[in-house]
Amino acid sequence: MTEIPFVKDFSFAYGEPARLSPLIRRVIANNPGPFTYTGSGTYIVGGDGAQTVAVIDPGPDDEAHLDALMAAIGAARVSHILVTHTHRDHCGGARRFAERAGAPALAACPHPVKDAALDAPALDEGADYAFRPDRRIADGELIQGDGWTLEAVATPGHLSNHLCFALREEKALFTGDHIMGWSTTVVAPPDGDMGDYLASLDKLLARDDRVYYPTHGAPIEQPRRFVRAVRAHRLMRDRQILDELRKGRTKVREIAAAVYADIDRRLLPAAALNVYAHLIRLTRAGVVETDGAPRMDGEYRVAD
Numbered sequence: 321m322t323e324i325p326f327v328k329d330f331s332f333a334y335g336e337p338a339r340l341s342p343l344i345r346r347v348i349a350n351n352p353g354p355f356t357y358t359g360s361g362t363y364i365v366g367g368d369g370a371q372t373v374a375v376i377d378p379g380p381d382d383e384a385h386l387d388a389l390m391a392a393i394g395a396a397r398v399s400h401i402l403v404t405h406t407h408r409d410h411c412g413g414a415r416r417f418a419e420r421a422g423a424p425a426l427a428a429c430p431h432p433v434k435d436a437a438l439d440a441p442a443l444d445e446g447a448d449y450a451f452r453p454d455r456r457i458a459d460g461e462l463i464q465g466d467g468w469t470l471e472a473v474a475t476p477g478h479l480s481n482h483l484c485f486a487l488r489e490e491k492a493l494f495t496g497d498h499i500m501g502w503s504t505t506v507v508a509p510p511d512g513d514m515g516d517y518l519a520s521l522d523k524l525l526a527r528d529d530r531v532y533y534p535t536h537g538a539p540i541e542q543p544r545r546f547v548r549a550v551r552a553h554r555l556m557r558d559r560q561i562l563d564e565l566r567k568g569r570t571k572v573r574e575i576a577a578a579v580y581a582d583i584d585r586r587l588l589p590a591a592a593l594n595v596y597a598h599l600i601r602l603t604r605a606g607v608v609e610t611d612g613a614p615r616m617d618g619e620y621r622v623a624d
Contacts, residue, residue: 330538404496408445424454440508477517
């Protein structure tokens, strides 16, 4: 088993702003769960006394959390609200927060799958089909304020519209759900794509970020080591899935039950989605075969 250096213990108090660096504070929403860990962390970017701040991932539509954010921001003006991707635990409260703060919400695009019946099953809070950014932002775009500069870094995989945000002044990267310190990321088709996810990991390995700040969990202080371990872990899953196919297991869910035998049973639906994403990638690569297009309920076999 490839060891990922998870960081699972850290101190926090719900609703209380924690100073993490000269330019970064975090407020954690009280929405813990099997996929949100201790809850959604919202980041406020701007030093003490800054006239303008940015807010990254305003979190769920929760009045207490929005109140805590407004109290933490105080007299500063919110110039930008940045959304890493369109899951409700990240942007469910974005519209109400934008109205209260008088600031635009920026994201890559609305949720990519328009029909919930065609989307991946909801995990915890699921997709936010109603969210519409006030302005779309693209890879490499700069957002600037009082003493801070954030760069959008496109990292598709978890969702095709996933963005990370790099704080240039501190070589820090806000990683949303692309990299999380407490767990691996769910890659759920049809929009989640394992090939894109691995390519986005390679993109991060080419960067020189000093620290990662995920939306869920603690900061990651050795980011390249962590990403290398996550990448190796995903490739190991490829090998495990191929081994299960050779043993005669042909269905997504039976493969997931074998490969993820030690996880919390509540997480098995997410594990099955990950296996499905791996099988799609392996089918595209010609390593695995299935009849017709890959399907969640399809049967798979190792290619001859």
